[in-house]
Structure formats: C-alpha cells, structure tokens
Amino acid sequence: MNEKTMTVEEAQHFEQILREESICTNENLVFEVPDTLTDNTMHYCPGCGHGVAHRIIAEVIDELDIQKDTIGVAPVGCSVLAYNYLNIDMSGAAHGRAAAVATGIKRVLPDKYVFSYQGDGDLAAIGTGETIHTCNRGENILIIFINNGIYGMTGGQMAPTTLVGMKSTTSPFGRDVETMGAPLKITELIAQLPGTYYVTRTAVNSPNNVRKAKAAIKKSFEYQKLNKGLCFVEIVTNCPSNWKMTPLESNKWLEENMLPFYPLGDIKKPSN
Amino acid sequence: MAKVKGDIIIDIEKCKGCELCATACPQDSLELSRKINSKGYHYIVKIEDNCTGCTNCALVCPDGIIKVYRKTEKKKEHVATIQNVTGDITVTVNS
Ligand SMILES: Cc1ncc(C[n+]2csc(CCOP(=O)(O)OP(=O)(O)O)c2C)c(N)n1
Ligand code: SF4
Ligand code: SF4
Ligand code: SF4
Ligand SMILES: [Mg+2]
Numbered sequence: 001m002n003e004k005t006m007t008v009e010e011a012q013h014f015e016q017i018l019r020e021e022s023i024c025t026n027e028n029l030v031f032e033v034p035d036t037l038t039d040n041t042m043h044y045c046p047g048c049g050h051g052v053a054h055r056i057i058a059e060v061i062d063e064l065d066i067q068k069d070t071i072g073v074a075p076v077g078c079s080v081l082a083y084n085y086l087n088i089d090m091s092g093a094a095h096g097r098a099a100a101v102a103t104g105i106k107r108v109l110p111d112k113y114v115f116s117y118q119g120d121g122d123l124a125a126i127g128t129g130e131t132i133h134t135c136n137r138g139e140n141i142l143i144i145f146i147n148n149g150i151y152g153m154t155g156g157q158m159a160p161t162t163l164v165g166m167k168s169t170t171s172p173f174g175r176d177v178e179t180m181g182a183p184l185k186i187t188e189l190i191a192q193l194p195g196t197y198y199v200t201r202t203a204v205n206s207p208n209n210v211r212k213a214k215a216a217i218k219k220s221f222e223y224q225k226l227n228k229g230l231c232f233v234e235i236v237t238n239c240p241s242n243w244k245m246t247p248l249e250s251n252k253w254l255e256e257n258m259l260p261f262y263p264l265g266d267i268k269k270p271s272n
Numbered sequence: 273m274a275k276v277k278g279d280i281i282i283d284i285e286k287c288k289g290c291e292l293c294a295t296a297c298p299q300d301s302l303e304l305s306r307k308i309n310s311k312g313y314h315y316i317v318k319i320e321d322n323c324t325g326c327t328n329c330a331l332v333c334p335d336g337i338i339k340v341y342r343k344t345e346k347k348k349e350h351v352a353t354i355q356n357v358t359g360d361i362t363v364t365v366n367s
C-alpha cells in the first residue's frame with residue numbers, strides 16, 4: 001500500500017477515468033465494416049435491403065480471403081452501381097443477361113469465384129431465358145437474386161414476383177391473377193433443374209436472417225471452389241420507396257406478406 | 273459474475289436515419305438525433321450506456337457504418353468513492 005495525495009482537480013479526473021474507461025479498442029472489436037466494402041456512401045434509399053446484401057457479400061469475401069479472386073456481375077436495376085461498393089473486379093451486363101456474362105467469365109477464368117447479383121425484374125422478367133438456361137447447364141457460378149417484388153429503379157412497376165393484390169404503378173388496383181398471372185416463384189422453378197446444386201431462400205430483415213443469408217453465400221462460394229455446380233441464393237428484400245412505406249413499415253410488411261408466400265429455407269439441398 | 277460491456281461507433285455522416293438499427297437493438301440504446309448530418313438526415317445516436325455489444329444493430333444496418341466493441345470485464349475491485357470533495361483528499365492505492 002502506498003499513500004498519495006491529490007488535489008480536487010486530480011481526484012475528479014481520477015473518478016472520471018474510473019467511470020469512463022472506453023472499451024473501443026482493437027482488441028475488443030467484435031464487428032467491423034468489411035474491407036471489401038468501399039468507403040463510398042451507397043446511393044440506395046434509407047433502409048433498402050440492397051445495402052445489407054452488399055455488406056454480407058463483402059464479409060464473406062473477407063472471411064474466405066478471396067478478394068483478389070472474385071468477379072461479380074452487376075445487373076440493370078437499382079444495384080447497377082454495385083461495383084462502386086464492392087472492392088472487387090466486376091462487370092456490368094445488359095438487362096437480364098448477368099447469368100450469361102457470368103457464364104462466359106467463369107468458363108474463361110475457371111479458378112475465379114464468379115457471381116451475378118440480380119433483381120427480380122432483371123432475373124425473372126427480361127432475363128428469364130438466361131436464368132433458366134444458365135441454371136439448366138449447371139454453370140459453376142453463384143446467382144444472388146434480390147427479390148423485392150417490384151421494379152425499384154424505374155419507379156415501382158409490377159414485377160413477375162409482385163404479390164397478388166399488391167399495388168404498383170402498373171397494377172394500380174393491385175395485382176390481379178386473371179389478367180396479370182400469379183407471382184412467379186422462379187426459385188422453386190429452377191430448383192427442379194438437374195443443373196442446380198444448392199438453392200435456398202433467405203432474407204435480411206432481422207439480425208438472425210442476416211446471419212443465415214451470409215452463411216448461404218459463404219456455403220455457395222465453398223461449393224464453387226469444389227466445382228459442385230450452380231448455387232442460387234434468393235434474398236427477399238424490401239423497397240421502402242416504391243412500396244411507399246417507411247423502412248420499418250416495409251420490413252414489417254415483408255414479414256407479414258412476402259415471407260408467407262416466399263418461405264425461407266433450403267429448396268434444394270446438396271445430396272452429399 | 274463477469275460483466276459484458278459493449279459499445280458502438282457509428283459513422284453518422286453516412287447514416288440515413290432509417291432506424292432499422294434502433295428497432296433491432298434489444299437494449300433500446302439507440303435513437304434518432306434531433307440534429308442532422310450534412311446530407312440532411314437525422315442520424316442515430318446512443319442514448320443509453322447499456323449496450324452489450326450484441327452486434328444486432330450492425331447486422332441490419334443497410335449502410336455498413338456501425339462498428340461494435342465488446343469486453344467481458346472481470347468484477348472490479350472497489351477502488352475509491354469520491355464524494356463532496358471540498359479540499360485536498362488522500363487516496364490509498366494498492367500497488
Ligand atoms: C433493355 C432494357 N429494358 C428496360 C430497361 C428499364 N429498366 C431498368 S431497371 C428495370 C427493372 C429493375 O427491377 P429489378 O431488376 O427488380 O431491380 P430493383 O431495382 O428492384 O433492384 C427496368 C425495366 C432497361 N434499362 N433496359
Ligand atoms: S428504389 Fe427500392 S430497391 Fe431501389 S434503392 Fe430505393 S428502396 Fe432500394
Ligand atoms: S450492439 Fe446490441 S446492444 Fe449495443 S447498440 Fe447495437 S443492438 Fe444495441
Ligand atoms: S441502420 Fe444504419 S443507416 Fe439506418 S439509422 Fe441505423 S446507423 Fe443509420
Ligand atoms: Mg426488384
């Protein structure tokens with residue numbers, strides 16, 4: 001024991017240190033922004049699921065340490081500028097053709113990890129042909145399918161995935177099955193094809209769902225390394241702006257309306 | 273019992289005030305500030321000192337701007353209580 005005399009100021013300072021010892025130091029860091037995500041501010045609307053989807057892709061690339069070996073293909077849609085946020089080699093593709101472009105890249109550079117990132121308008125409307133045939137050929141790539149049930153970029157037109165009764169600028173009274181057809185579950189459809197290896201549906205509306213979506217992307221890249229064939233990860237997301245809701249309302253609506261119709265979980269599990 | 277203490281750092285300039293983090297926080301530690309950033313968005317601030325470092329807020333943040341810290345603190349020995357100090361005081365420190 002040793003005795004020390006302090007002035008009032010020193011004592012108060014000492015007390016403050018005892019109270020406010022910051023824990024924000026590197027050894028206590030448990031969640032950091034992934035390196036593969038650039039510092040650019042994303043152009044997405046507040047609360048948009050595209051941002052979470054980008055971040056988990058970046059986290060997986062960091063964890064697998066494959067930043068130099070990964071090539072992404074961006075679609076036409078709100079995520080057309082994905083290459084501004086993912087610090088990897090990326091290519092653009094004409095609307096709907098991302099799976100075809102990814103096929104070409106993978107065939108020329110088979111050692112690279114190749115994925116396409118596509119919205120529902122891109123993948124399930126204008127790109128239906130490329131999507132189905134790429135899946136049917138069993139190309140050894142990953143397709144990430146962002147299903148927000150609407151054409152986000154162009155101002156909220158009806159998509160093949162728009163729910164029955166859901167209003168959009170081209171279904172102002174709600175989607176009517178008789179005239180507009182039923183919502184297309186393209187993920188279930190491509191799961192039927194022998195070329196697909198792993199097909200799953202995830203979401204990013206809650207912390208747990210974010211963890212599962214990330215795990216599915218990670219698994220898909222691991223399968224790709226083993227040349228297992230086509231992996232398809234759907235991510236059900238929101239579009240607060242065109243659903244005309246706040247971000248919080250949109251996530252609630254997603255849970256109550258999108259997820260019952262698009263149930264989460266594996267649709268085709270690898271056999272081994 | 274060991275106590276878990278957490279803290280977060282938010283890049284408020286990039287925050288869009290969507291409040292998804294605040295809703296995901298089991299501790300109700302987060303709230304929109306009355307102030308705005310240079311983009312004009314109300315940004316998120318920590319209003320309580322009860323964060324456990326669970327990472328929920330960072331997982332759901334669409335803009336990837338939250339860093340989370342967590343520390344399991346060993347129960348601290350009582351070091352000193354300083355109250356109503358009016359003059360010089362003497363503190364005994366274990367060494
Ligand atoms: C050949 C062609 N046709 C139409 C368009 C207009 N267009 C741009 S994005 C888009 C749909 C986007 O919807 P989605 O793929 O669901 O992406 P989101 O914005 O919802 O993420 C359309 C029709 C285009 N750019 N090119
Ligand atoms: S329009 Fe919809 S999908 Fe596009 S950035 Fe805004 S919220 Fe996201
Ligand atoms: S880490 Fe957990 S407790 Fe801390 S602010 Fe984020 S959600 Fe709340
Ligand atoms: S989730 Fe991110 S962008 Fe949204 S309010 Fe919280 S910190 Fe800001
Ligand atoms: Mg869409």
